[in-house]
Amino acid sequence: MSRLFPGLDFGTTNSTLSLCAPGGAPRLLPVEGEHLTIPSALFFSLEDGHTYFGRQAVFEYVDGAEGRFMRALKSILGSTLMKETTQVGRERMTFEDLIGRFLKHLRQTLERETGEEADRIVLGRPVRFVDESDEADRAAEGQLESAARAQGFRHVEFQFEPVAAALYFESTINAEQLALVVDIGGGTSDFSLLRLSPERARSTDRADDILGTTGVHVGGTDFDRLLNIAKMQPLLGLGSSTADGKRLMPVWYFNDMATWHRINTLYTPKILSDIRALRKEAAEPEKLGRMEHMLTHRSGHRLAGAVERAKIALSDEAETPIALKEPGLALETQVTRAEFEAATAELVARIEGAIGEALALGGIGAEAVNTVILTGGGAQVPAVQMAATRRFPQARIAHADAFGSVGLGLGLDAARRFA
Incomplete structure (x- = not known):
């Protein structure tokens, strides 16, 4: 073996x-x-x-x-x-x-x-x-x-x-230190306070070294979703009304089109029929026509990928385009980092709140933390990094793989x- x-x-x-x-x-x-x-x-x-x-x-x-x-x-x-x-x-x-x-x-x-x-x-x-x-x-x-x-x-x-x-x-x-691990993954964010040292590393049971652990169902795909809803779904009809002005387009179609794991659930004859019917009633039928294209050509994940690429670019750039171009469809708009941060502020607030809960669970003040370990793709987002580190001005900030x-x-x- x-x-x-x-x-x-x-x-x-x-x-x-x-x-x-x-x-x-x-x-x-x-x-x-x-x-x-x-x-x-x-x-x-x-x-x-x-x-x-x-x-x-x-x-x-x-x-x-x-x-x-x-x-x-x-x-x-x-x-x-x-x-x-x-x-x-x-x-x-x-x-x-x-x-x-x-x-x-x-x-x-x-x-x-x-x-x-x-x-x-x-x-x-x-x-x-x-x-x-x-x-x-x-x-x-x-x-x-x-x-x-x-x-x-x-x-x-x-x-x-x-x-x-x-x-x-x-x-x-x-040497021994108290570390806060901030792990911002694709679908979840986790936070753990741990005592670390070369001596403790030899133990297989580390339960006593874990002082506090919290997590929230917030991750990189949630940032994608909210950016998509804010900037791209309005181009497909989100927020638009019927021609008589009496009602808005149903929101859930667009929310699902912006959510990675729900996109495939939209690809049914019933939903395509619904969108075609809504297009006939719409004040801006060209927008619902784009949504019809998205369903007919199963383009949802391609749009989600374009949004994800823009999110990543905004870690280094102040402004970037979001674009999806394919036969029969051309979607493009600019997004600034400020717009992205405004659209996702609630997610950053939840992350910061969970860090506070981890400290409270451990009975530890922020000043006692020696190292903040940042990991996960979502930790590359500047607003997330700021939220994760600003209460630890004396701590070493370690950027893990x-x-x-x-x-x-x-x-x-x-x-x-x-x-």
Whole structure:
């Protein structure tokens, strides 16, 4: 048997795999060509019958291949959608099956790397899959575990994602410190106060070192959604009225078109018929015509991708375009960082509030925190960085590997648990 043990960070937007030997340093595995991350995306091709994963899935979809594109499946865990099925080609699949299909792909990647059966795994999990319900949160973990077991992982353990990020950071320090981990992922944000030191790192049970842990269901895809609603959905009809001025267009179509994991639910004959009927009543029928195009050509994820790229660009730029251009449709507008921050202020406030809750749970004042560890793609947003760090002016700000630190920490955890 191999003395290398695996950790898997199944993320909302990206996933990683790591291996670690007991007492050794973890390493990320190439999971798509030479890439150490893989977008958490699937494309079921109706042209050749194949299932594509990661960047290849995105390419097939953007290239216009006929099929079904799925992304942000982690966001569905614990929701009512997990009880439903969805049409994929000629078969109906549960969302647990869809998640399992992606986990199976990663398990096969792991087995190619080690040359052995992969039957054990440490999976990362957010502090909260679901904010408002403990029962739904427990169900979400159970659903992810069930999906992993169905694909051959007989021994499944979980570790909080911010704790995993701290475990990896801990391997780089030489003195004890109190750290706050701020992990802004694709679908959730997690915050943990931990005591870290080289001596504590030798222990497999770190429960006493975790002083406070909180989480909110806010992540990078939520920033995408609100930016999309503010800047792009009005071009499709959001906020417009009927020609008689008596009522506005129904909001939910546009909210779903801006939400990564709900876009596919709009692609039904019934909803296309609804939009065509609304177009006949609309004061601005050209806008509903664009929405009709989005549904007919299944362009929702392409628009969401354009919004995501603009969000990322605004981390460095004061202004950037959002554009989607394809045959029969041209959508383009400018967005400033100030507009983006105004549209997403409520999300930043929730993140800042959760940090305060973590401090309160730990009974710790902000001045006692030695290090703030920032990880996750959403931590690159300037307003989020400011919210995460402004109450800790004396602390060291450590920028961990945005997409790799959780996976590396899960590998460390796996070596300690399974060795």
